[in-house]
Amino acid sequence: MKIGCPKEIKNHEYRVGITPESAEEMIAHGHQVVIEAGAGAGIGAEDDAYRAAGAAIVDTAQEVFATADMIVKVKEPQAGERAMLREGQILYTYLHLAPDPAQTKDLVASGATCIAYETVTDRHGGLPLLKPMSQVAGRMSVHAGASALEKAHGGRGVLLGGVPGVAPGKVTVLGGGVVGFNAAQMAVGLGADVTILDRNPEVLERLAIHFEARAMTRFSNQANLAECVAEADMVIGAVLLPGAAAPKLVSRDMLSTMKPGAVMVDVAIDQGGCFETSKATTHADPTYLVDGIVHYCVANMPGAVARTSTYALNNVTLPHALRIADKGWQEALRADPHLANGLNVWNGKVTYKAVAEALGLDYTDVASALAA
Structure with missing residues (x-):
C-alpha cells in the first residue's frame, strides 16, 4: 500500500502524522511512504530523515493525496484537503465530526473511508488513540x-x-x-x-x-x-x-x-x-x-508541544496503521472490533451512531460496510 502524509495546515499545528521512525516501520512491512516536503519540520524531522528511512518526498499536498491509498494525518482535514480526497481512499486521523457538519458533508461526498482516532476503543472500554x-x-x-x-x-x-x-x-x-x-x-x-x-x-x-x-x-x-x-x-x-x-x-x-x-x-x-x-x-x-x-x-492544544505530542501519538496510531496497510481496511476492521469502532464515514455514509444522531443524518452500521 502507498501511505501518504501531508503537512498539517491548521493554524499553528506543528505535529505530523508519520515520524521518520514510523515511516521506516511501514517500509519494513513492504509499503511505500510518501511525505510532503517540510511535513516534519515542526518536530525537527527534516526531509533527509524521511529519505534516510526510505520515504519519498514530494513538493505538494496535492501529490500526496493524488498518489496515496491511505492518508495519515493528525488533525481533521481542512476544506482544501477534503476536496482532494477520492472515492475508496482511506483517511486515518482525528475527525471530531459531531460538532462539524461541514466536514462531515464533505467526507460523505468524497466517498472516502474515514477512520477516526478518537473513536477507536480498547478491550477496557478506553480510547487509546485519544x-x-x-x-x-x-x-x-x-x-x-x-x-x-x-x-x-x-x-x-x-x-x-x-x-x-x-x-x-x-x-x-x-x-x-x-x-x-x-x-x-x-x-x-x-x-x-x-x-x-x-x-x-x-x-x-x-x-x-x-x-x-x-x-x-x-x-x-x-x-x-x-x-x-x-x-x-x-x-x-x-x-x-x-x-x-x-x-x-x-x-x-x-x-x-x-x-x-x-x-x-x-x-x-x-x-x-x-x-x-x-x-x-x-x-x-x-x-x-x-x-x-x-x-x-x-x-489543537497539543500542537504547541508538537514533538512530545507527535511521538506520543505515533506510539499508539502506528500499530493500527500497519494492520490497515498490511491487511486492507476491511480485513483489519473485521479482525479487530475495537478498530472497527473508528470507522466514521464509508462510501458516502455515516457509520458512527453518535455522529449521525448529533447531525441528524442517516446511520449505517459498520457491519454493513464490512460485509460489502
Missing part, C-alpha cells in the same frame, strides 16, 4: 489557564499556588477522565486548591484514593456545579462523550456568578465545547472575554 493527546491537553490546560490568569492577559492576577500567607487559587475540573485527571495532577502539583466533579461514583472513588487530601471530589449535580464554578479562579472543562457533541455544562447565566477575570479552559472544544459561551480559538489568538470571564478554547 488518550495520549488527552494527557497532553489536560496538563497543558493548567499551564494555559495559569498564564491567562495573569493580569496582563486579562485574568484576575492570581498565582495558582499562592505564597505563604496568601491563599492559593481555586481550580474546578469538570470531568474525572484522562483530561481531568491530568489537569488535576498539574494543578495539585502547583499547589492550587483543586476540586474535581464527575457523575461516576467509581471515578470519584478512584480520584479520592489517588489524591487523598490534595484535591476534593464532588458529585456533579446542578447545585455542586454552580457552587464550584462560582468559587473558582479557573474552570477546566474536561468532559467527553465518545464521538458525540460535548454537553453544555456551564451556561451563559452562570458566568454572572463568577469572579471577574476568572478563567475558563475548554478542553472539550474539539467536540463542540462544554461551556455555552465557548467558540474555537487558535494558538495565534487563544483567548477572548465574555462578561468579564476569560475563555481559552484552543482546538
Whole structure:
C-alpha cells in the first residue's frame, strides 16, 4: 500500500502524522511512504530523515493525496484537503465530526473511508488513540489557564499556588477522565486548591484514593456545579462523550456568578465545547472575554508541544496503521472490533451512531460496510 502524509495546515499545528521512525516501520512491512516536503519540520524531522528511512518526498499536498491509498494525518482535514480526497481512499486521523457538519458533508461526498482516532476503543472500554493527546491537553490546560490568569492577559492576577500567607487559587475540573485527571495532577502539583466533579461514583472513588487530601471530589449535580464554578479562579472543562457533541455544562447565566477575570479552559472544544459561551480559538489568538470571564478554547492544544505530542501519538496510531496497510481496511476492521469502532464515514455514509444522531443524518452500521 502507498501511505501518504501531508503537512498539517491548521493554524499553528506543528505535529505530523508519520515520524521518520514510523515511516521506516511501514517500509519494513513492504509499503511505500510518501511525505510532503517540510511535513516534519515542526518536530525537527527534516526531509533527509524521511529519505534516510526510505520515504519519498514530494513538493505538494496535492501529490500526496493524488498518489496515496491511505492518508495519515493528525488533525481533521481542512476544506482544501477534503476536496482532494477520492472515492475508496482511506483517511486515518482525528475527525471530531459531531460538532462539524461541514466536514462531515464533505467526507460523505468524497466517498472516502474515514477512520477516526478518537473513536477507536480498547478491550477496557478506553480510547487509546485519544488518550495520549488527552494527557497532553489536560496538563497543558493548567499551564494555559495559569498564564491567562495573569493580569496582563486579562485574568484576575492570581498565582495558582499562592505564597505563604496568601491563599492559593481555586481550580474546578469538570470531568474525572484522562483530561481531568491530568489537569488535576498539574494543578495539585502547583499547589492550587483543586476540586474535581464527575457523575461516576467509581471515578470519584478512584480520584479520592489517588489524591487523598490534595484535591476534593464532588458529585456533579446542578447545585455542586454552580457552587464550584462560582468559587473558582479557573474552570477546566474536561468532559467527553465518545464521538458525540460535548454537553453544555456551564451556561451563559452562570458566568454572572463568577469572579471577574476568572478563567475558563475548554478542553472539550474539539467536540463542540462544554461551556455555552465557548467558540474555537487558535494558538495565534487563544483567548477572548465574555462578561468579564476569560475563555481559552484552543482546538489543537497539543500542537504547541508538537514533538512530545507527535511521538506520543505515533506510539499508539502506528500499530493500527500497519494492520490497515498490511491487511486492507476491511480485513483489519473485521479482525479487530475495537478498530472497527473508528470507522466514521464509508462510501458516502455515516457509520458512527453518535455522529449521525448529533447531525441528524442517516446511520449505517459498520457491519454493513464490512460485509460489502
